[in-house]
Amino acid sequence: MRVVVIGGTGHVGTFLIPRLIHEGYEVVCVHRGKAKPYLPDPAWKKVQQVIMDREAEDAAGTFGSNVSRLKPDIVIDMICFDAAAARQLVEALRGKIRHFISCGTIWVHGYPVTVPMTEDLPRRPFGEYGIKKAQLEAYLIEEAQLRGFPATSILPGHIVGPGWVPLGPLGTCSLEVYGKLARGEELLMPHQGLETLHHVHADDVAQAFMKTIANRNASVGESFHVVSPAAMTVRGFAGSLAAWFGQPARLRFVSWEEYRATVSAEEAQETWDHLAHSSNCSLSKAQKLLDYRPRYSSMEGVCEALSGLIEHGQLRVKKVA
Numbered sequence: 001m002r003v004v005v006i007g008g009t010g011h012v013g014t015f016l017i018p019r020l021i022h023e024g025y026e027v028v029c030v031h032r033g034k035a036k037p038y039l040p041d042p043a044w045k046k047v048q049q050v051i052m053d054r055e056a057e058d059a060a061g062t063f064g065s066n067v068s069r070l071k072p073d074i075v076i077d078m079i080c081f082d083a084a085a086a087r088q089l090v091e092a093l094r095g096k097i098r099h100f101i102s103c104g105t106i107w108v109h110g111y112p113v114t115v116p117m118t119e120d121l122p123r124r125p126f127g128e129y130g131i132k133k134a135q136l137e138a139y140l141i142e143e144a145q146l147r148g149f150p151a152t153s154i155l156p157g158h159i160v161g162p163g164w165v166p167l168g169p170l171g172t173c174s175l176e177v178y179g180k181l182a183r184g185e186e187l188l189m190p191h192q193g194l195e196t197l198h199h200v201h202a203d204d205v206a207q208a209f210m211k212t213i214a215n216r217n218a219s220v221g222e223s224f225h226v227v228s229p230a231a232m233t234v235r236g237f238a239g240s241l242a243a244w245f246g247q248p249a250r251l252r253f254v255s256w257e258e259y260r261a262t263v264s265a266e267e268a269q270e271t272w273d274h275l276a277h278s279s280n281c282s283l284s285k286a287q288k289l290l291d292y293r294p295r296y297s298s299m300e301g302v303c304e305a306l307s308g309l310i311e312h313g314q315l316r317v318k319k320v321a
Contacts, residue, residue, distance in 0.1 A: 003020055100150055107130040108137050160302050171270055182316075198232075218290065229283065
């Protein structure tokens with residue numbers, strides 16, 4: 001069976017494409033040619049590489065037809081960010097493919113009302129990214145349920161893994177935050193640190209895509225959270241990181257105004273976005289319908305990523321417990 005992965009050289013694709021090859025699929029990776037997988041794997045030698053500039057081709061109206069010409073049985077779209085781009089693909093692929101799987105985000109929920117959040121809750125997205133991803137999800141599920149297009153929406157949490165800086169307890173990907181915790185220095189945190197983050201390892205997301213393919217009949221027309229077994233409060237996350245570094249947690253909780261004055265405008269916005277979402281999602285649907293079983297807890301995924309950064313000299317610490 002022929003699988004086309006759009007945006008396959010990123011965080012999830014690094015793990016997903018080798019999984020597909022090892023399972024015997026014929027794989028085509030569509031990408032811009034500007035990135036390489038985060039980890040090497042001999043399986044990549046068996047992958048057909050197709051260079052396309054999606055943004056340019058979307059604008060020209062040619063992306064959907066060019067993907068269709070690759071004659072896929074399954075299309076996995078890792079890099080679609082709005083319904084208009086998806087619509088072009090859906091119309092070009094309608095009646096021609098077995099399964100279309102889109103990568104969304106848990107931010108389609110917006111702020112939580114009851115936790116853990118389940119997939120059937122009303123969407124209250126905010127911010128351009130969350131709003132557009134929610135519109136994308138709604139469009140694909142409607143196409144599946146009303147018009148028979150075989151779409152599934154995967155909604156990952158904050159993706160972590162080796163090769164990049166994981167989202168930290170201030171809702172930023174700042175090495176300096178990890179450095180302060182590693183050195184036992186004081187870390188300012190806004191509010192009382194009770195907001196939550198819900199991480200997921202990139203290989204667990206790849207697992208979910210594989211399970212979605214294997215359970216096509218149960219997954220078409222559905223959305224699934226793909227996260228670690230449990231979210232973490234940001235103060236608990238910071239404390240656990242300090243302990244992992246072999247240091248006491250020196251956390252000082254301050255008002256939002258005081259915190260904002262100590263960081264850049266960009267960092268403040270990133271922190272606000274993550275704390276306002278305070279994501280905490282249920283896994284029960286993916287476990288029941290897909291048999292999704294994440295291998296990594298949130299801390300395990302983050303610490304694996306940090307270990308790689310330490311090993312490559314990107315994060316300098318004296319000692320890791």
